[in-house]
Amino acid sequence: MIPYFFAIFVVLYVIFFYRNVRRYPKGPFPLPIIGNLYHVSVTCLRNNHVFIKDRNGCFTLFLPRPTVMFTTFDTIKESLVTQADSFSGRSQLPPETLLQMHDQTGVLISDGEVWKEQRRVSLRILRELGLGKNLMEAQINRSIDEMMRQLKATNDGVTPFDMNMPLQLCIGNVINETLFGYHFEYTDTERFEYFNSVVTKHLRNLKDNFFVLIVQAWPWAKNIPLIGDKGFKEPLENVAQYQKFIQEEVSKVAEDLHLDNEPTNFVQAYLAEMEKNKGLNMENLHAVVVDFWMAGMETTSTSLKWALLILMQNPEKQERMRDELLSVVGRERRIEMADKPRLPLFVSAIAELQRVANMISFVFFHRCTEDTMIGDKFIPKDTLTFPQIFSVLKDDPIFENPEEFRPERFLEEDGKTVNKKATERMIAFGMGKRQCVGEGLARTEIFLVLGSLLLNYRFIPIEEIDMIPIFGLVLNTRPYKCIVSPL
Incomplete structure (x- = not known):
């Protein structure tokens, strides 16, 4: 029977x-x-x-x-x-829920009213702190200055040099100062490197992980030996490490908080807002900071690493971009966002660099x-x-020969006017209501950091360039060194 x-x-x-x-x-x-x-x-x-x-x-x-x-x-x-309203929900399943310690917290993985409130408050705070304004540009320039000091002290212009840490530290310092009000000096990066390694491990381990997919389909499978260990427990243990880092940083800011003073960083502003908004709490503050730290550091620094690799693969394009920068900015001052309208080739090259690199194949x-x-x-x-x-x-058909690096595809035939059809399809930051909150910051960072580097250094490969990425939720470059030659 x-x-x-x-x-x-x-x-x-x-x-x-x-x-x-x-x-x-x-x-x-x-x-x-x-x-x-x-x-x-x-x-x-x-x-x-x-x-x-x-x-x-x-x-x-x-x-x-x-x-x-x-x-x-x-x-x-x-x-x-x-149909943004119909597709604004999140899965509320692994691997996304493995990012946070509490369900329905923060901006990236929450949805419904929680997401709307956390996003609304976070965007307002960032605007008040100067996101997209001169204040943020000055903050980015402070991080660039630290990177330039590091390059001057550690790069001799002859010995092959690894740009990974200078770029990560530069971008990490921008988001760290925005969130916590301080930045790391290049001579004291142990804590920064530890946290960065934890984030990198998390992003890489969730890709190619069939066990995570099984737990996603059947949440009860997290209790099965091996499947639960690889698909739930190990990622969650790694998450706990950077959650601890974030909680410690938030606690330091909270200890020195004086509500009578004007907030100078995101955590201070959020804590002050908690006093009058019952929809805000410490769990969400920790979650929002995790979201911003991960999204604000890893993707932008990786974009810049890919950018240098692609420009070394296309040295004539690197020279053309530098020539335009020198003709507009010169050597006597730093590049400014106000220069953007006069740098059509450089701006279109940044768009093409992000299109070719495309570290995140999906949202x-x-x-x-x-x-x-x-x-x-x-x-x-x-x-x-x-x-x-x-x-x-x-x-997309509009990107003819998509593997080629051709900045001109984002310009009309006159070499100055923006190609609107191509620009419309440059959706590296997503689209709609769930579009990346930090898009404006990331675009400003890439413009200023890459412009500053090209105005001061020439990047020369020392071996055949390997464009095969290290796979993870963010597709990273393989480790590489190059000659960073001062101009």
């Missing part, structure tokens, strides 16, 4: 499984229980655009939880902008909060969706 009932159960499960499959946009054929995991090898995860060209911008992968992939500019814009999961249609495709409520930015930056 038992084999008979088991056979009936299996047949019914398969029938209901494929009946459920038909509810979603058509994709690669899934198998019961494992879904499309048999399609998704490590190579597929590392190159998650492999299915794009055979799909019409919207298809489903069962990972094994059904996930609808948006892979064209039109479908991504339709979901994140036109966080977006949960569909109600039954919705994207074109003629039905998306059921609570479906996870995946706006695949990689496919736009690397496969």
Whole structure:
């Protein structure tokens, strides 16, 4: 009797499984229980655009939880902008929930009213602190000055030099001063390097991790030996290390807080706001700071590392950018954001550098909060969706020969006017209501830091350039050294 009932159960499960499959946009054929995991090898995860060209911008992968992939500019814009309210939810599942110690906290992984309130307050505080204004430019310049002191003291212009730490410290100091009100000196970076290593480990370990996908599909699996260890417990233990770092930094600021004084950093301003806003608390403060530290440091510093690598691969383009900078800025002063309108080639080159590098091939999961249609495709409520930015930056028809580094593609034929169609599709920071909160800061940092470096140094490769990334949630460069030659 038992084999008979088991056979009936299996047949019914398969029938209901494929009946459920038909509810979603058509994709690669899934198998019961494992879904499309048999399609998704490590190579597929590392190159998650492999299915794009055979799909019409919207298809489903069962990972094994059904996930609808948006892979064209039109479908991504339709979901994140036109129907933003319907796609503003988060998964509330691993790997995203492994970022924070408490559910529904912060800005990146929360949704609903919590997300709206934390985002609203955080953006207002950042604006009051000068985000996008001269005050923030001055803060970035202080970090650049520290980087230049480091280069002058440690780089002789002849010996191959590693730009990794100077760039990370420069960008880390910007976000650290914004959040906590101080920056690290290059001679005392032990604590900074420790925290940075924890973040890097977390971002790398969550990619190619099938155990995380299993826990995402079946949360109870976190209690199973091996699966739970690799897919839940180990990532969570690593998270606890940088949560501890953030809590210690917040506590230092809180101890010295005087509410009668004007706040000079984000933590002070948030703590002051807590006195009059019941929607704010310490758990959310810790979470928001984690969000900003991770998003504000790792992606921008990685962008700059890729930028130097690409410019060494294209030395004639590096020289053209430098010539334009020298003709506008010269050697007697530092580059300013006010120079931007007179630097069309440099500005378009930054856009092209970000397009070619594209360290983040996708944004966080977006949960569909109600039954919705994207074109003629039905998306059921609570479906996870995946706006695949990689496919736009690397496969959109407007970017002809996408592997080539061609800054001119962001300019019209006159070499000065912005190409609006190409610029519209440069969606490295996402789109819509969930667009990166720190986009303005990141663009300012890259403009000022890269401009300052090119005005003072020439970057020369010492070996064949390897463009194959180290895979993780952020695609990083492989370690490299170069000649950093003073001009």
